[in-house]
Amino acid sequence: xxxxxxxxxxxxxxxxxxxxxxxxxxxxxxxxxxxxxxxxxxxxxxxxxxxxxxxxxxxxxxxxxxxxxxxxxxxxxxxxxxxxxxxxxxxxxxxxxxxxxxxxxxxxxxxxxxxxxxxxxxxxxxxxxxxxxxxxxxxxxxxxxxxxxxxxxxxxxx
Numbered sequence: 001x002x003x004x005x006x007x008x009x010x011x012x013x014x015x016x017x018x019x020x021x022x023x024x025x026x027x028x029x030x031x032x033x034x035x036x037x038x039x040x041x042x043x044x045x046x047x048x049x050x051x052x053x054x055x056x057x058x059x060x061x062x063x064x065x066x067x068x069x070x071x072x073x074x075x076x077x078x079x080x081x082x083x084x085x086x087x088x089x090x091x092x093x094x095x096x097x098x099x100x101x102x103x104x105x106x107x108x109x110x111x112x113x114x115x116x117x118x119x120x121x122x123x124x125x126x127x128x129x130x131x132x133x134x135x136x137x138x139x140x141x142x143x144x145x146x147x148x149x150x151x152x153x154x155x156x157x158x
Contacts (some may be wrong), residue, residue: 008110020066087131095151
């Protein structure tokens with residue numbers, strides 16, 4: 001699980017981060033430097049909104065570069081679970097809410113790959129922790145702000 005300076009992710013996510021870092025340090029950094037140079041040529045910097053915007057963009061870029069470097073340096077590669085009988089990293093799980101009878105499908109991923117809007121939940125989230133290690137047909141309790149919600153595991157795919 002992600003702690004103060006360890007970030008769980010797949011090899012694919014680590015490669016995506018390395019590619020993003022390379023792009024930011026080679027292409028994007030030069031583009032922003034050029035924007036600053038061009039804005040300086042407009043004269044008085046005290047009232048130069050283009051210069052202010054370019055400097056703000058540079059600050060955002062350097063902040064993101066530092067963030068990505070930290071993620072890469074502290075990455076912990078999680079291998080997808082080979083046990084098809086239990087929920088693990090990489091499992092695609094269908095569950096049914098026992099109260100509403102609604103069905104949902106999620107993929108359990110490392111904390112840096114989570115995107116609930118795309119059905120990718122972190123193994124570090126309350127829902128992911130509740131599902132992790134459980135088998136087909138089991139009922140799991142998920143702690144939620146509204147109380148405990150029970151889900152039945154309908155399918156587990158790899």
